[in-house]
Amino acid sequence: MNGSLAMVPQATDYLRVLPEIVLSIFGMAIMFADPLLKERPPRTLGTLALLGSLLALAATWVQAQYPGFAFWNMVRVDAFSVFFHFLIVAVTAVVILTSFEYMEVEGIRAGEYYGLILLGAVGMSLMSSAVELVLIFLALEISSIATYILAGFRRRAAISSEASLKYFLLGSFATAFFLYGVALMFGATGSTSIQVIGAALSSFEVPALAYAGIALMFVGLAFKVAAAPFHIWTPDVYEGAPAPVVGFMSTAPKAAVFAVLLRLMFEAHAPGRIGLIWVVAALSMTLGNLGALVQNNVKRLLAYSSIAHAGYLLVAFAAVPDSGIPAAMFYAASYAAMNVGAFAVVSHFSNAGERYVKIEDYSGLSSSSPLLAAILTVFLLSLIGIPITGGFIAKFYVFSAALQSNLVGLVILGVLNSAVAAYYYLRVIVVMYMREPRGEVPVSAVPAGMGAAMAVSLAATIYLGVLPGRVLDYAGRAVAEWLH
Amino acid sequence: MLHLVLFLVFALGCVAGAVNLLAQRHPIDSALSLVVVMGSLAGEYLLLGAEFVAAIQVIVYAGAIMVLFVFVIMLLNAGVEERTPGSRVALLLGVPGMLIGSALVVWLLLERSPTPAVAAGALPGPPQTIAWLLFHDYLLPFEVTSILVLIAIMGAVVLASPPATTKKES
Numbered sequence: 001m002n003g004s005l006a007m008v009p010q011a012t013d014y015l016r017v018l019p020e021i022v023l024s025i026f027g028m029a030i031m032f033a034d035p036l037l038k039e040r041p042p043r044t045l046g047t048l049a050l051l052g053s054l055l056a057l058a059a060t061w062v063q064a065q066y067p068g069f070a071f072w073n074m075v076r077v078d079a080f081s082v083f084f085h086f087l088i089v090a091v092t093a094v095v096i097l098t099s100f101e102y103m104e105v106e107g108i109r110a111g112e113y114y115g116l117i118l119l120g121a122v123g124m125s126l127m128s129s130a131v132e133l134v135l136i137f138l139a140l141e142i143s144s145i146a147t148y149i150l151a152g153f154r155r156r157a158a159i160s161s162e163a164s165l166k167y168f169l170l171g172s173f174a175t176a177f178f179l180y181g182v183a184l185m186f187g188a189t190g191s192t193s194i195q196v197i198g199a200a201l202s203s204f205e206v207p208a209l210a211y212a213g214i215a216l217m218f219v220g221l222a223f224k225v226a227a228a229p230f231h232i233w234t235p236d237v238y239e240g241a242p243a244p245v246v247g248f249m250s251t252a253p254k255a256a257v258f259a260v261l262l263r264l265m266f267e268a269h270a271p272g273r274i275g276l277i278w279v280v281a282a283l284s285m286t287l288g289n290l291g292a293l294v295q296n297n298v299k300r301l302l303a304y305s306s307i308a309h310a311g312y313l314l315v316a317f318a319a320v321p322d323s324g325i326p327a328a329m330f331y332a333a334s335y336a337a338m339n340v341g342a343f344a345v346v347s348h349f350s351n352a353g354e355r356y357v358k359i360e361d362y363s364g365l366s367s368s369s370p371l372l373a374a375i376l377t378v379f380l381l382s383l384i385g386i387p388i389t390g391g392f393i394a395k396f397y398v399f400s401a402a403l404q405s406n407l408v409g410l411v412i413l414g415v416l417n418s419a420v421a422a423y424y425y426l427r428v429i430v431v432m433y434m435r436e437p438r439g440e441v442p443v444s445a446v447p448a449g450m451g452a453a454m455a456v457s458l459a460a461t462i463y464l465g466v467l468p469g470r471v472l473d474y475a476g477r478a479v480a481e482w483l484h
Numbered sequence: 485m486l487h488l489v490l491f492l493v494f495a496l497g498c499v500a501g502a503v504n505l506l507a508q509r510h511p512i513d514s515a516l517s518l519v520v521v522m523g524s525l526a527g528e529y530l531l532l533g534a535e536f537v538a539a540i541q542v543i544v545y546a547g548a549i550m551v552l553f554v555f556v557i558m559l560l561n562a563g564v565e566e567r568t569p570g571s572r573v574a575l576l577l578g579v580p581g582m583l584i585g586s587a588l589v590v591w592l593l594l595e596r597s598p599t600p601a602v603a604a605g606a607l608p609g610p611p612q613t614i615a616w617l618l619f620h621d622y623l624l625p626f627e628v629t630s631i632l633v634l635i636a637i638m639g640a641v642v643l644a645s646p647p648a649t650t651k652k653e654s
Contacts, residue, residue, distance in 0.1 A: 009623065017624070024631060031638070071624040112642045119635050126628065135625045142632050149639035155647030164643070187593070209592050 009071060016070035016077045016129075018059040019085055020122045023092075026052025027118035034111025042103040042110030046096060046449075049114035053093035053121070060085045069131075073193060076131045079478035083329055084128030084259040088252045091336050092121040094456050095248040098344040100449035102244050105352045108153050117248065120146025124256035131267075133182045133192040136260055140178070143256060144171050144224065147249040151241035157353070163240025170233045171223070178220025185213030194268045201269040214270045218280075221264075224257045226250075226303075227310045228283035235291070238303035239357075243350055246299060247343030250306045251336040258313060258332050266321045266483065277318040278410060284311025285417040292424045298346055298357050301424060302339070305383060308421060309335050315410055316398045321483055323401035326475035331398055333471060334382070334390030334464045341457025342379040345372060348450050349443070356441050359428055364437025372443065373432045375454055380425045382461050385418055390464030397472070491531055498524035509565045511557045515550065522546040533609045 014021065029052070030045055037044050064082040069075065096117060103110050123142025130136045148171060152164025186192055188209035189200035201210055223230040238246045265273050288308030295301040313335070316328035349365075349372065350357050366373040382389035385396075395418065402411045446454070464471060501520030508514045522545045529538035608614070618626055 007620070028634075072621050074622075074624045109642060109645075112638050116635065116638055116642075119631055119638075122628075122631055132625075134622065135628065138625050138628050138632060142628070142635060145632065145635050145639065149635070149642055152643055161643075208595070212589070212592055 012066050012068070013070040015066045016063055016068065016075055017126070018063045019056045019089060020126050022056040022059045023052060023089075023118050023122045023125070026055070027115045027122065030111055030115045030118065034115075042108075043100055045110045045114050046100050046103065049118055050093060050096045052118055053089055053096055056089045056121075056125075057086070057093065060089055073195070074132045074135050075126075075129045077129055078482055079474065080262075080325075080329075080482045081129035081259070083475060083478055084255055084332075085125045087255050087333050087336055088121060088124045088128065091248065091252040091255070091340055092117060094340050094344075094453045095244055095252075097449045097453035097456075098244045098247060098340070098347055101447050102242060102347055106154065106242070108155075108242070113150070113153060116146045116150055120150070121252065124252050127256040128259035130260075131194045131263065133185065133194070133197075137175075137179060137182060140224070140257070140260070141175065143253045144175065147245075147253055150245045150249065151237055153242050153245065154240070154354070157240070159240040160242070161240075163237040166233055167237045174220045174223030174230065176220075177216050177223075181213045181216030181218070181220060183213075184209050184216060188213055194263055198268045201271060206271045211271050214264070214268075214272065215276065217264065218261075218270075218276055221257050221261050222280055225254045225261075225310045225313075226284075226307050227280050227314060228287040228307060229280075231284065231287065231307045231310075234307055235295075235300045235303040238306070239297060239299050243299065243343055243347030243354060243357075246302075247340045247347065250302070250343070251339050254306075254310070255332040255336060258328060261317065262325055262328060265317055266325060274318045274407075277314055278407070281311045281314035281318065281410060282413050284308065284314060285414055286311075289417045289420045289424075292421070295424070296359055298359055298362070298428065301359070301428070302342060302346070305421065305425075306339065308417065309339075309383075311417075312395060312398055312414060315402050315407070315414055318407055318410060319398075319401040319405040322479060323397075323404050325479045325483075326472060327394075327397040327401040329475040329478070330464070330468065330472055331394040334394040334461065337390055337457050337460035337464060338379045338382040341454060341461060342376065342383065344450060344453045344457060345376040345379065348372070348446060351442065351444070359431055361438065361441050362428060362432050363435035363441075365432040365443070368437045368441075369443045372446065375458055376432065377429050378458060378461060380429055382465065384422045384425045388462070388465045390461045390468070393465055393468040487531060491528065494524045494527035494531070498528070511562045511565075512554070515553045515557060518553070519546055519550050522550070532607045534607045535609045536611045536614050537609075 026049065030048055033045060033048060060082060063077055063085065064079075067077050067079075070077065096114065099113065099117075102108070103113065120143050123139040123144075123146065126139035127136060127143065130139055148164055148168040151167050152161050154160035182192060185197060188207045189197045191197055191200070219230065223233075226234040238250070241249070264270055265277075270276075285308050288304050288306070288311055292301050292304035292308065295304060309331075313328055313331045316324045316331060318324070319327065346357065349362070362376075365376075378389065382391035385391045385394075395414075399411050399414055402414070498521050501517045501524060505514045505517040505521065508517060522541060526538045526541040526546065529535075529541060608617075
């Protein structure tokens, strides 16, 4: 606990929030550069944002060299937080790459767009290292408000404003639940520090108020990860928001909220964890997959699929910490890789005004653009959970962690759901490979930035599927360091 | 004894204001009920010994934020709320639900909580203590708030400005 007695923050305090500092500086620099670079194409600002996220990635490495608490026990840097920092910042960089093309096609205000993505990433990465509920709440709000605004960036599409408003209203409601939960938890344990709460809840008889606090906080956080029964907003928001933004908000903020949930559930010894998770995981998997079966819009289909995936991931939360937490971490990483990739393809294919987002539009993509079809197929196979992709290993570890913890019912439900899910992902693949191409759908060449984004996601998906050892080892060590 | 009487007066004022806020059908009446809630809360803070928080509550919430509310209501020219079949159902289900919910919270607080009640005047009240908390223990959340505000401003700019035209159109 270096520096906890000092009057002013020490150098190590700042080093432990270095990625956040780098991201904030670049977020603000973009706002300053925006009026100066009015004549330049939006690509210039995008490059600046990309540079910022890559530097933040380097800053994460620096941060990892200084594990410990910072700012008087507000922030804890450990392997667990570094894992999520790396994941969130990497997703940010890839999403910025996928946005280059979209910005030019759609004519979106680039300064605010990239600024919000970087500043939103500040909140998300802070969530993964914050160990104090007040700071977690602020970071959660930064990440949420940034995504509410980003959802409304297609200013000429009414559906986008609708998405933004719906997300904002329902999201604020969920935040109020979270805040009330924090207040009750403070009432029950006298502290907002997760460590102190954990000590209080494990030492003496758990006060009933703590159950209410955890339940309310869980409602707020479950809304943010689109877990059923708090998922109603997801399809509409994903349909209306710009495609690269959906790739962003279905992965990075979710990973951050899962990091908070992991700290809350395991470090704070949340009472009633298994029952709560059981119900929400079962509902999310079932409702998500059943909803996806009847969708014709690819973005809505992926929205329901993200609800289902939140359900699979939550299964790991009901397991014992030693196998459950690494499984959840790995799942978050592999879901991010495949989903960002899938939305990169959707974003490129949808064209100006997002005209082509129906499943039928993908007819015969294998003959008009074999490479694009092949890339999308890999991501969809990974979302199903077919071997040699990250999705398979992720599901395998989640379900085996649940089996080790005797959650047989939940595992059976999960496996049945995976079978149902295969149907609607395969439907897209069948349309791409078996149908005649539709002449009126143009498929433009993939620009360099988008190509790089797809390549990175593809490489990450395959890497996590073929050589998952290093990531799993790292996650395992992170948990060992964190809880023992 | 005096504390208890004062507490009850402010508490009743607070709850009555909150109920009235929901019951009123004109937004201005609701906003004015909110002033009662905020003012009564300030009284409660004062009783706990948090005089600085009480003053801030009056200045910021009952003062500045309420003025904003009233301005927004005036600018939007919001009229009397209409009753629809849906709102009647919400009323029928909402009122019992609210009563059950608050009874549950009261029961939790009274019966199953080991935390002792906070004595009157027990909280850290003077500005120095608040400042120490704000600029030392909670320095990072305090600084992070500025990013939150920055994002909110950017959001207002983006969502309120007219849609940018593409290169082809201009």
